[in-house]
Amino acid sequence: MRSVEDLIELHRAWWKLENERPLLNVVYREDFPWMWLQSDHIHGMELVLKDGSLAKDGPLTPDMLSPEKMHPTTFTHGDLFLPVMPYGKIPWLEAICGVTPQVSVKGNSIWAGFGEGIWPQDWWERDMEVKINKDWLDLLVGTTRYCVEKFSDKFFIAQTSIMRGPVDIMAGLVGDKNVIVGMYRHPEETKKLLDKLADICIMVMKAQNDVIPRYRGGYVNTWGIWAPGTVTRNQEDGAAYLSPALYKEFLQPIDRKIAQAFDYTAIHFHSAHYIHGDAVTDIEELGALQYSLEPPPYGPTLKEWIPILKRLIKKKPLILNGWNLTREQINMLLKELPPQGLYLETYVQEAGESHYVYRE
Amino acid sequence: MTDGEVLRKLTKTMADIDFEGTLKACEDAMATGISPAKVVEALSDGMRIIGERFEAKEYFLSELIMAGEIMKEAQEILKPHFEAGQITTAGRVVMGTVEGDLHDIGKNIVISLLLSMGFEVTDLGVNVPAGRFVETVRKVEPDVLGMSALLRATVPEMGNVIRALEAAGLRGKVKVIVGGLPLNAEYAKKLGADYYAEDAWKGVEIIRKVVEKS
Numbered sequence: 001m002r003s004v005e006d007l008i009e010l011h012r013a014w015w016k017l018e019n020e021r022p023l024l025n026v027v028y029r030e031d032f033p034w035m036w037l038q039s040d041h042i043h044g045m046e047l048v049l050k051d052g053s054l055a056k057d058g059p060l061t062p063d064m065l066s067p068e069k070m071h072p073t074t075f076t077h078g079d080l081f082l083p084v085m086p087y088g089k090i091p092w093l094e095a096i097c098g099v100t101p102q103v104s105v106k107g108n109s110i111w112a113g114f115g116e117g118i119w120p121q122d123w124w125e126r127d128m129e130v131k132i133n134k135d136w137l138d139l140l141v142g143t144t145r146y147c148v149e150k151f152s153d154k155f156f157i158a159q160t161s162i163m164r165g166p167v168d169i170m171a172g173l174v175g176d177k178n179v180i181v182g183m184y185r186h187p188e189e190t191k192k193l194l195d196k197l198a199d200i201c202i203m204v205m206k207a208q209n210d211v212i213p214r215y216r217g218g219y220v221n222t223w224g225i226w227a228p229g230t231v232t233r234n235q236e237d238g239a240a241y242l243s244p245a246l247y248k249e250f251l252q253p254i255d256r257k258i259a260q261a262f263d264y265t266a267i268h269f270h271s272a273h274y275i276h277g278d279a280v281t282d283i284e285e286l287g288a289l290q291y292s293l294e295p296p297p298y299g300p301t302l303k304e305w306i307p308i309l310k311r312l313i314k315k316k317p318l319i320l321n322g323w324n325l326t327r328e329q330i331n332m333l334l335k336e337l338p339p340q341g342l343y344l345e346t347y348v349q350e351a352g353e354s355h356y357v358y359r360e
Numbered sequence: 361m362t363d364g365e366v367l368r369k370l371t372k373t374m375a376d377i378d379f380e381g382t383l384k385a386c387e388d389a390m391a392t393g394i395s396p397a398k399v400v401e402a403l404s405d406g407m408r409i410i411g412e413r414f415e416a417k418e419y420f421l422s423e424l425i426m427a428g429e430i431m432k433e434a435q436e437i438l439k440p441h442f443e444a445g446q447i448t449t450a451g452r453v454v455m456g457t458v459e460g461d462l463h464d465i466g467k468n469i470v471i472s473l474l475l476s477m478g479f480e481v482t483d484l485g486v487n488v489p490a491g492r493f494v495e496t497v498r499k500v501e502p503d504v505l506g507m508s509a510l511l512r513a514t515v516p517e518m519g520n521v522i523r524a525l526e527a528a529g530l531r532g533k534v535k536v537i538v539g540g541l542p543l544n545a546e547y548a549k550k551l552g553a554d555y556y557a558e559d560a561w562k563g564v565e566i567i568r569k570v571v572e573k574s
Contacts, residue, residue: 104487106460107511114486115464176465177472180425184379241421241465275420297558298541 008216010079011226014317014341015264015287022334022342023225025078079343080224084151086143088161088222091172095136096204097197099172112168117175124182124189130173130196137204145211152213156220159208159232165267166197166254167238179238183246191250198254202261205232209262221266223290223319225343229263233290240272247276252283259285266290266319271299274308281315288341290319302329306336317341363394367402374406375413377426379433382406386437396438403434407476414561424469424560431476449480451571454496454534455506456484458517463510466539469560470506474567490517490524497530503571506563507553509540515547522552535570539563 013019050064076082086092094112095101102111120126140160147157170193171179182190209230212219221231236255239247259265264287267280271294281289289312293305300308302325312318318341320333325346333344361369366389373381382403389399410427413419455471457464464486471481482500484492497505505525509515518538525531538548539557548556555570557563 102462104460104462106517107462107514109462109511111462114462177425177429177468180422181429183422184377184426184429241425243420243422246420246422297544 004076007076007079007081008226012228014225014343015227017313017317017341019340019342022337022339022344023079025080025224025343025345026347077224078345080345081156081220081226083156083158083220083222083224084147085158085222086140086147086160090160091162091164091168092136092140092160093164093201093204094169094172096133096140097169097173097200098131098133099169112164112172115171115176117171117173117178119173121178123174123178123193124186128189128193128196130200132200137207140204141207141211144208148211148213156215156224156226157212158220158222158224159205159212161222163201163205163232163234165234165236165238165251165258166194166201167236167242167251169197169200170194171238176238176241180241180246183242183250187250191253194250194254195257198257201234201258205234205258205262218264221264223266223343223345225266225288225319227264227287231264231266231287232258232262233266233268234258235268236273237270239276240270242276244275244279248279251276252279255280256283256285259283259287263287268292270294274299274305277308277312281312286316288317288319288343290321293320293322293325295324302332306332309333309337313337313341317343319343320345322346361388361392363389363392363398366392366394367398370399370402371405371409374403374427374430374434375409377410377419377423377430379426379430382430383433383437386434390437390441396441399434399438403431404477407431407473411561411565414559421465421469421560424473425465428469428472428476432472435476450474450478451504451567451574452480452482452500452502453504453506453567454482454484454493454500454502455508456488456493457486457508458514458521459487459489460517461509461511461514462486463540464508466510466560466563467506467508470508470539470557470563470567473560473564477564477568479567479571490521493521494524494528494530497525497534498528502534503574504535504537504567506537506539506557506567508538509542512542515540515542515551518553519551526552535574537563537566537570 010019010023014023089110091101091110091112099113099118102113104111151157167179174182218226218228219231220226222233236251239251255267266288267286268290270292280286309318330346366385370385370389373385386399407427410419410423414424453474455467457467471483474481482496484496507518507521509518522536535554537555537557538551538553543556545556555566557566
């Protein structure tokens with residue numbers, strides 16, 4: 001197990017593309033470790049053995065353990081810190097902007113409305129006033145504060161894991177299709193609305209940071225990476241529908257605006273967003289780019305990914321979540337990509353390998 | 361401008377996703393007395409080019425969405441110029457996102473493109489239970505039933521709908537096409553679907569061919 005000091009230095013170097021080895025987080029379980037920590041019922045505590053490995057099924061004897069490993073001052077997993085954060089499945093940002101979340105038990109999800117929007121069809125002719133739902137905002141900040149009070153003695157506290165970006169909030173307000181129609185037919189109004197929504201994102205992100213205590217002068221982000229300053233992460237799921245030209249014209253400026261408001265930001269993209277990688281890594285103020293490497297047809301094959309990732313990692317640190325990778329593919333990523341700026345999080349378990357669907 | 365030039369311009373503005381330009385060209389064509397059928401043909405040529413550009417990854421979903429919007433508006437301009445009996449339905453389609461899933465952008469693109477091509481579409485929306493698909497198929501008697509899902513967890517629901525159609529004795533009366541990112545042709549077959557649409561554009565092409573055959 002690495003010491004806190006080692007990790008702090010590793011993370012500090014990673015943000016600067018100066019780490020000598022990649023940050024790795026190999027998850028052996030079905031769930032992300034931090035999912036266990038999202039409620040006050042902490043379970044699945046991982047036991048770290050004297051040699052630094054995790055306890056496996058079978059007998060446990062005293063010689064396998066050491067007090068230092070059993071009582072770490074900070075909880076870590078792989079090369080990251082394990083943050084506790086408010087429940088991430090709620091579409092917090094959309095809810096704060098007035099879109100009522102909809103639970104789908106069958107879909108195991110909570111959606112921001114039904115994709116039709118809550119504003120009138122002629123939204124661009126109106127004042128486009130976004131009414132903040134203070135109850136949702138208070139709940140998010142209150143939950144963050146609760147996490148701080150309850151867990152900050154043993155764990156890092158982070159902002160909630162899913163904060164969808166201005167284009168997603170806009171879709172919640174005007175409807176999915178009308179985001180595109182707005183970009184084509186009412187570009188100025190669309191830009192104005194997106195800019196307004198970026199301000200709201202920044203306000204919500206700062207409201208959470210305000211109640212999270214600093215650690216060594218910095219914060220830990222939702223992926224467990226410490227940074228020597230303020231952090232945040234956002235995403236633009238709706239950008240998956242956009243051409244690179246539309247992303248550049250409408251979203252790059254607001255992603256830049258969010259990046260400018262914090263010291264170390266990261267944007268979350270899915271595989272389908274691979275076409276926007278160049279534009280987003282051109283944002284000088286952006287700290288890092290995270291890709292969830294969903295298998296085709298969600299996005300490129302790993303072979304197609306490699307040259308793209310090689311290009312992007314020269315500009316920004318990359319957080320790669322590959323949940324369906326085989327060991328061979330993990331090895332390929334580690335061999336092909338430079339360690340500087342690479343953070344790979346993956347499963348290596350039979351279940352994960354057996355359902356891998358990457359096809360070269 | 362000659363009729364040929366007007367029509368070529370129409371095809372080009374459509375292919376370039378030029379909203380105002382296409383509608384203006386439609387109005388110009390009507391003003392110069394070009395038959396609406398020829399205008400529809402020119403627009404369809406534009407759509408074909410859009411499809412090619414989408415396949416070539418020069419266009420993206422945003423362009424397909426706008427293409428559907430342009431065609432919808434263009435039809436409004438053309439409608440009054442068609443003589444009675446000239447407007448026929450290209451085919452009848454029922455579409456919906458299966459229960460438990462609220463993702464509908466792909467489905468909506470297919471619907472908007474089908475509408476623009478003269479199909480009659482019943483959109484059941486999102487989170488549609490199997491029973492509602494069955495009821496609607498019974499009532500509307502469509503040529504094609506299209507189902508969409510984005511989540512792995514909800515894709516099996518497509519199989520439930522197909523089984524419910526079988527139980528209701530309706531399976532032989534309708535072709536079923538499924539689409540959505542977690543699917544592939546093999547999985548679609550396992551679910552019992554007749555066709556699998558890899559993307560929105562291919563879905564439209566398949567539906568066109570299915571209806572033409574029938």
